Amino acid sequence: MTSNPKRILIVGGVAGGASCAARARRLSETAEITMFERGAFVSFANCGLPYYVGDVITDEKKLLVANADLFRQRFNIDVRLENEVMAIDRTTRQITVKNRKTDEVYQESYDALVLAPGAAPIRPPLPGIDLPGIFALRTIPDSRRIREWIDTHQVKQAVVVGGGFIGLEMAENLVHRDIAVTLIEAQSQVMAPLDPEMVAPVHDRLRSHQVTLCLGDSVAEFKPNANGGIDVLTKSGATHAAELVILGIGVRPETALAKDAGLEIGDRGGIRVNDQMQTSDPNIWAVGDAIEVKDFVTGEWTVIPLAGPANRQGRIAADVICGRDSTFRGVQGTSVCGVFGLTIASTGANEKTLKRLGWDYGKVYLHPGHHVGYYPNAKPIDLKLLFSNQDGRILGAQAVGEDGTEKRIDVIAMALQTGATVFDLEEAELCYAPQFGAAKDPVNMAGMIAANALRGDAPLVHWQQLENLEDKRLLDVRSVDEFAVGHVEGAVNIPLPELRDRLLELNPDQEIWVYCQVGQRAYYATRALRLNGFNAYNLSGGFKTYQAVSSD
Structure with a gap:
């Protein structure tokens, strides 16, 4: 590898790949940069897709962060849409590409290759899984097909399978379109990153908007029914009729290309990379949803498909390719989800993980208002903080509330990232005016309660x-x-x-x-x-x- 390689090829053009391409151009004017995207869109906002289905976002163009022309004109980057990379020859440093519009197959050589293929929605091999009306949501064409199905079939009843981010967001957006929703989740709770007791208000909010929750049950089979719709049969023996089914079970890293090239795949099923985003081949990097990285808190290998880390990984890969000594510190899973006016946010390890690892940890629960009570419309935040009993180091936090929720998790996420303790949270100097917070912010209060416990003042x-x-x-x-x-x-x-x-x-x-x-x-x-x-x-x-x- 040279510090200024002549040819940088990037496979995949959404968050990680697009960030890598743009960053590489900002670091080198002489490199040839080519980005291959098998789909028809590059750099689109897939996090916004549920809201496009729900007519909250009405203009599809708003989902396009950038397009091929912008990359070409602004960054002198060659973007090849509907061009799928089929194989990697590591010996000759060549990739084989198929133009999906013309069926032409051709080769391109590289000095540095970046894999950003993303992840694919999980479609379990259940009977009837390929029936018309069953959709996963990952791309703009997916959202188009779902919208068209809703309009064409005048859908009034839907089943959402899976209670993660996509499942909750799709449930909300379908209700927004006056569609009755049944949500089926195999676990006993929605939102697996949160501990069970923190999800109770989320379950209440879903039910208050007439979402039927079927928890602790999983789909066994899909069958066409007499009304032209789909019967969703579960392992408990229940049957749920629907005219539309959304699969929100999760995603799986796209690793076929890497596997075929002999690159190391980790135990969690992602492409294994080091802290400079290099794969087991020093001339190939990988970023985004397809990779395994270290958990910042636990040190374990993990797969966390989030846009923020993917963008940072793309920047770091470009830095290293262009000769800079950048490293990725790991992921802590900071995330947020909105459902029917409720904000659900978390960062770091949850209690389930700390128990599994046998760590010596403490926890506090509190329910402060998002601003002072004397100012109108203070809304409670349910907050849980996890910390080390040995030194007070912050290990994780979860919060659920209507206002100011993600703000508190953002503050704690930054504190966690710097290795701060609950004693630091006690002393954190945060913004205060009556309409924004309190002189003792919820973050301060969490630190004070934990610190009082560790000091023995109020165990x-x-x-x-x-x-x-x-x-x-x-x-x-x-x-x-x-x-x-x-x-x-x-x-x-x-x-x-x-x-x-x-x-x-x-x-x-x-x-x-x-x-x-x-x-x-x-x-x-x-x-x-x-x-x-x-x-x-x-x-x-x-x-x-x-x-x-x-x-x-």
């Missing part, structure tokens, strides 16, 4: 531990009226304002687990009890978190 226990209550006292410090509306079985109620006068009712030799509605009053009570010689613990997140855990 935490969690609702998942309730089965071990034999020798402990459960204390509810909410008002008598709140307690009457609903409480945890076995709890004793001493409202916080009465606590100091009623300490004699509590046993100083017994652990006391304290809860309120969201955790703040229980924190005050925990501090008062500990200062009076009681062994008190705050039940993190209060009764609100208990309800979410109980519905899990």
Whole structure:
């Protein structure tokens, strides 16, 4: 490899490939840069496709971030649409290309080759999977076909298979078009990156918009029905009638080209690359949804198909090809999804992963308003922070709310990326005005609660531990009226304002687990009890978190 190669060939022209091509041109005016895209579009916004189906985006041209003419005129990059790369000869450094419009087959030589083929929607080999009316959504032609099917068949009933990003976004957009939706998810929850208790408000929001949730069930078969539609049969024995089926099961890295060329494929099924995006062949790089990279938090190999990392990987590959010493730090899975006005965001490891790895971690739950309560329309954010019990290092965070949710996860994501701790979150100086936040921002509050626990000032226990209550006292410090509306079985109620006068009712030799509605009053009570010689613990997140855990 030379520091300024003569010929850079790029396979795939969406996020990673297009970013690599443009960056390479900005670093070299002399390199020949050619990008091959087997589809009819380059650099399109596939994240916007569900909203085009749902008529939220009405102009298809808005989905085109760039086109072949722009790449040619602005960057002097040769973009060959509907040209599919069929094979790589690593010995001669040549690729074989088929022009899908003319069937011409030809070869091109390279000094540096970048693979950005993306990922393909999973279509499991189920009976009836190829029936008309069953679609996956990955490209602009896919969205066109779905829109045409909806219009032609006057669709009023749809089944969405899969409760991930695409599944939720498609459910919302189909409802937006007055289509009744049944969502089938094999797991017991939607949005697998979140822990189960954090998804409870998402399930509630979906149901409140008449989305029928079939959780813990999976599709067994598709059959044509007497009405000209499709019956979706599940393993539980249920049958769901539909005129349209959307497959949102997930995606699989496109690795056929790399496999055939003998490049290393990782255990997770993606092209294995190093931190400079090089494959096992030093003259071939790979970026985007097709690759395996290291998880920034756990160090494990992982496949995370997200546009942000793909763009950065494309830039890094171009840097290295052009002689710069750039490295990719890994992925932490920072992501966000909107559904019916609810924002779902996360970064880093979830608790499921930390449990699997056997890490010594702590967690806090809180439910702050997205801005101060005295300013109108404060909306709650359900926030979970995960951290190392050894040094307070941030390991992950999840949040669900209507406003200000992704802002908090963005802040925590940046803190995680720099190796910050919960003690740093305590001290973070963030924007504050009444309509935007609070003097103690939710991010600060998460850090303070975690730091207080690590210092031993207000140690935490969690609702998942309730089965071990034999020798402990459960204390509810909410008002008598709140307690009457609903409480945890076995709890004793001493409202916080009465606590100091009623300490004699509590046993100083017994652990006391304290809860309120969201955790703040229980924190005050925990501090008062500990200062009076009681062994008190705050039940993190209060009764609100208990309800979410109980519905899990």
